[in-house]
Amino acid sequence: MSVKVRFAPSPTGKLHVGNVRTALVNWLFAKGQGGKFVLRIDDTDLARSTPEFEQGIEDDLSWLGLVWDERYNQSKRFDRYEEASARLKAAGRLYPCYETGDELDRRRKVQLARGLPPIYDRAALELTEADRAALEAEGRKPHWRFKLEGKRVAWEDLSRGHAEVDTASMSDPVLIREDGLFLYTLPSVVDDIDMAITHVIRGEDHVTNTGAQIEIFEALGATVPGFAHMPLLVGADGQALSKRLGSLSIAEMRDQGYEPIAITSHLGRIGTSDPLEVAESVEALGNSFAFSKMGRSPARYDTADLDRLNAQALHAMPYDTAKPRLDALGVDLGEAFWTGVQGNLQTFGDVAEMARIVQGPVVPVIEDAAFAGAALAVLPQAIDADAWSVWTTAVKEATGAKGKALFMPLRLILTGQAHGPDMATIVPLIGRDRIASRLKGETA
Numbered sequence: 001m002s003v004k005v006r007f008a009p010s011p012t013g014k015l016h017v018g019n020v021r022t023a024l025v026n027w028l029f030a031k032g033q034g035g036k037f038v039l040r041i042d043d044t045d046l047a048r049s050t051p052e053f054e055q056g057i058e059d060d061l062s063w064l065g066l067v068w069d070e071r072y073n074q075s076k077r078f079d080r081y082e083e084a085s086a087r088l089k090a091a092g093r094l095y096p097c098y099e100t101g102d103e104l105d106r107r108r109k110v111q112l113a114r115g116l117p118p119i120y121d122r123a124a125l126e127l128t129e130a131d132r133a134a135l136e137a138e139g140r141k142p143h144w145r146f147k148l149e150g151k152r153v154a155w156e157d158l159s160r161g162h163a164e165v166d167t168a169s170m171s172d173p174v175l176i177r178e179d180g181l182f183l184y185t186l187p188s189v190v191d192d193i194d195m196a197i198t199h200v201i202r203g204e205d206h207v208t209n210t211g212a213q214i215e216i217f218e219a220l221g222a223t224v225p226g227f228a229h230m231p232l233l234v235g236a237d238g239q240a241l242s243k244r245l246g247s248l249s250i251a252e253m254r255d256q257g258y259e260p261i262a263i264t265s266h267l268g269r270i271g272t273s274d275p276l277e278v279a280e281s282v283e284a285l286g287n288s289f290a291f292s293k294m295g296r297s298p299a300r301y302d303t304a305d306l307d308r309l310n311a312q313a314l315h316a317m318p319y320d321t322a323k324p325r326l327d328a329l330g331v332d333l334g335e336a337f338w339t340g341v342q343g344n345l346q347t348f349g350d351v352a353e354m355a356r357i358v359q360g361p362v363v364p365v366i367e368d369a370a371f372a373g374a375a376l377a378v379l380p381q382a383i384d385a386d387a388w389s390v391w392t393t394a395v396k397e398a399t400g401a402k403g404k405a406l407f408m409p410l411r412l413i414l415t416g417q418a419h420g421p422d423m424a425t426i427v428p429l430i431g432r433d434r435i436a437s438r439l440k441g442e443t444a
């Protein structure tokens with residue numbers, strides 16, 4: 001059986017780390033199995049879906065390297081949902097209801113007061129043709145509920161192991177709203193059938209939908225796919241991330257300078273037994289992915305880990321990969337520059353500051369003019385790879401300064417800052433003329 005999975009976002013907001021993790025795990029699973037990844041845009045809610053959000057989803061997935069093999073919009077498939085609902089109606093599994101929200105609320109309160117579970121009482125099933133005609137004459141429009149069998153629905157969850165839902169304890173779900181809108185539950189199943197989806201991989205917040213959806217697959221005479229419900233993300237503090245997800249959009253992370261491979265390595269490996277290290281590529285991540293490595297405890301999303309992986313990705317980035325981006329920033333100072341400074345980058349954009357330290361202008365910070373003068377007097381003629389060690393030995397002899405008292409003043413003079421790249425690497429890049437000027441206190 002060849003694997004086919006889907007990522008099914010609603011284009012009603014920006015992608016955030018939570019739904020990107022779902023996209024990623026689907027993609028990794030598909031690629032690891034030599035299968036296909038489908039992008040399905042769940043835009044049945046035409047009022048809330050926008051083309052901008054849809055475009056944003058495509059941009060974010062492409063940027064992360066999560067290329068899709070097939071792509072669909074639910075809004076173009078209403079005829080398929082009509083057809084499926086007609087079949088369910090004919091089979092007596094989809095029935096019209098006329099209660100208003102207020103009526104349902106009142107009934108729920110009465111049930112709760114009597115100590116009964118607040119599930120829909122199926123009163124609408126008792127309506128006669130004449131009752132329905134009378135309600136419609138009043139101007140009421142039906143919403144449609146799926147009649148659950150009320151049984152134990154079980155599945156072997158790739159992530160959770162054996163899972164069971166008792167559909168007798170659930171209200172018959174509304175599949176079609178009174179304004180005719182298909183809610184998510186039915187279109188998702190119809191698409192999974194039509195698109196031959198073999199595995200539905202999503203967050204564990206969907207476990208409750210799965211019982212009803214399995215019954216719908218069965219009612220439509222289809223093979224039930226496999227399921228995996230992943231533990232949800234929690235923050236570094238162990239609290240659910242759901243409320244904060246809005247501020248963790250991928251678009252924003254891209255603007256903040258995160259590398260796609262850092263994001264995918266982080267989201268693909270948290271909550272698994274793999275070490276939290278940056279992967280060589282998202283394909284390599286796919287080859288090592290397995291649900292068996294995923295624990296049942298929530299996955300901890302910690303920005304400190306992401307920052308570490310981001311730095312790791314930059315430290316490992318070959319010059320050839322960096323070059324076009326250096327060019328775009330106008331700071332391609334050659335391979336020696338890149339290999340010299342990459343170990344100091346937290347985000348790629350930091351390279352501009354490194355280039356400024358090399359090319360200037362740097363305002364030197366001179367705390368002791370006599371020390372600067374002495375250092376200038378012994379500055380080697382050739383500023384080569386050994387220059388830093390030769391020079392600092394000579395300055396030490398000339399001034400008697402050693403350790404921090406030797407190195408810090410030189411760093412402050414040459415870079416204008418107390419922290420920064422390795423001096424031995426950067427000094428040949430700065431070059432003798434600029435070093436001499438800075439030692440004289442000139443901005444260079």
Ligand code: GLU
Binds near residue numbers: 200
């Ligand atoms: N559009 C649904 C969501 O974003 C899809 C859920 C599913 O994967 O079945 O929650």
